[in-house]
Amino acid sequence: MAVVFVRPKIPKLAPDPWAIQFDGEGRLKHLLTIEGLGPDWITRILDTAESFLSVTGREVKKVPLLRGRTVVNLFFESSTRTRTTFELAAKRLSADVLNLNISTSAATKGESLLDTLRNIEAMQADMFVVRHAASGAAHFIARHVAPHVSVLNAGDGRHAHPTQALLDVFTIRKMKGDFTPLRVAIVGDILHSRVARSQIHALNTLNTGEVRVIAPRTLLPAQVEKLGVRVFHDMREGLRDVDVIIMLRLQRERMEGALLPSEDEFFCLYGLTPEKLAWAKPDAIVMHPGPANRGVEIDSEVADGPQSVILQQVSNGIAVRMAVMSLCMGGREE
């Protein structure tokens, strides 16, 4: 089926900004953000992922759910890890996969995002997996694609990275079970992190006991507490009685905007070392969305230590993405 892009003169917006994620019958069609999913949908995605985990363990790792469908990975921002896990997930569902890395140079040549989308019209896609540097890009694409195309947000600017957040809560659920008694601390560059925003929404939707953020004020967005988190600037206080520690990647360019004096000072204050880890609960788990900057936000001893679940996150990522893909494409006639 050809992808036809409709371009209304004036985009008419739904009254609920997140309603666009569902079709007329309330089925999940796009995954753009965690907001608006509610606990039922998140639980359904996690349960579906659980059933796919066994597929991943089999010798023949394929199920035929998306046979004959085409998934296009549309990456406007470079990424190897995320793209690879989406690609693997699609292939294990027997879909055909097309990877398009659209460098920023194409955009600077004057080609608009809509032009780019029109150019892949001919490629007959059923699903776009999109990563883009602008917040809201996934919504924009979802608003402009033909009605039969699903859009999965693989990261848009600082806004959202819903599949990463889902695989994180999946990992937490496997390790800890119930969310209500848990204290979860997210540490580092919250300001620029789409991962953190999606994690906060996911954890709060699942009724997590307490979600904390730990960072200097320069790395926190304005009124971050309104996202439903408790704010700490000190690691010792922030990590006390915590069950889950999520470390965020610190981009090196943050030094230039005068957000931090140096990597050394950041590591000294917020880098997760065995000493700081000891301030959390003894059975606390350590997570990182990757790729980790060892020696900047996390010490190798912790990243490779017994409390780290970083590698489990990666393999859970495939099952969670399979779940999201099959649910978004489910309930439609062949």
Place this chain on the structure above:
Amino acid sequence: MSNAMNKAYFAQGQDMDHLRPPEGCRPGVDCESWIIRGARVLDPASGLDTITDVFIDKAGIVGVGQAPAGFATDNVLDAAGLWLIPGVIDSWARLREPGQEHKATVESEARAATASGITTVCVPPDTDPVIDTPAVVRLIKRRAQLAGGARVMSIGALTQDLAGKRLAEMVDLKEAGCVAVTNILRPVESLAIMRRALEYAATFGILVIVQPQDPSLAHKGCAHEGAVASRLGLPGIPVAAETAAMAQVLALVEETGARVHFANLSSASAVRLLERAIDDGLPVTGGVSAHQLFLSEMDTDAFDPNTHVIPPLRTLRDRDALREGVASGAISVIHSDHQPHEGDAKAAPFPEAEPGISTLETLLPLTLRLVEDGVLPLHDALQRVTSGPAQLLGLKAGGIAAGLRADLCLFDPEAAWTLDADSMLSRGRNTPFHGWDFNGQVTHSWVAGRLVFRRAGQP
């Protein structure tokens, strides 16, 4: 420009303009005489509110209530049930010409303006070429005359090419008809240059319009730095970007005595700074765009690119403070900040969509909606878009009295309508007000005594 040419041009300049019939006017043919009968005549400048007749001849108002001796005309309009108000003066609107005719033209926008009761539009200098020479001023004026819609006045550049380095020839620009000078949002290289610019403008009594926003604090922001932008991951513009820039200029005003108008205010803190400066007796005034009085950060919630505007839509508290500022008179002017865009400019994710809203057609409707919302009385609301800007810019319009230019419009207070973006008259359909209901609509507009707009179906 030679001195002789200068003089010749100056003779046609704004000072004389208001009573001079339009160029090439043949009495009874091009410049019309009118009797507007039985309208409710509302003049905020004088406080007039009465049902009476108004007489128009030779581009001017020649009588209110009583015809001058020997006055006769066949153009008699029965306006019973309608309001006659001064034509709206929009002190800050982009028409995009010259330079960005793919977005809009003087013709398209000057005509759209009159259908919404706007009879004078002042354009900021970020055209291409920039309004920093009299030639560009004349070009725009000629285009407007050809269009035959609203009068279009230029606001000159404060610095050459708006580059913030060397002063523009402000006196030359003023003589060519510029109502003020401004550097818009473009940075002035140093406070020293800003100080000299204000000093020079003050020497010649030239009004300087400042749109306060510190470029380094605004950086690459596209939304108000607050809860909504934090949730959506949109880079924010803090309130301090506005107040820090304003405070710097206020310090220079105190020293130079320059007359400064702060346009496009967006925050409660800016209103406070303005009120304090006015209390201190500084020669400053403030303006706000109508959409800032109705929208807030909440409206950016769905990544609607039509709500991407600079200054950004801030909190409900800021919106309410701006409304209070308008009601108290600290903010003496409501303008449109009209920025028409072609569809492609907004067909992009929120941060990458070009900022600005197409607002000519909502300036008067939104201003009158403030009355419905109980923010301020009708006369005060009209004052902010008529005699307020006229006084600010030194225009002999914006009122209804014998001797003033006949820039007028008739308004049907009973006409209910719904804004449909697809049928807007402006070339730019980028509005977040699509689907809003409004009470009251302009039916006729006169510019310098000529009927330039009559709504379909009206006599």
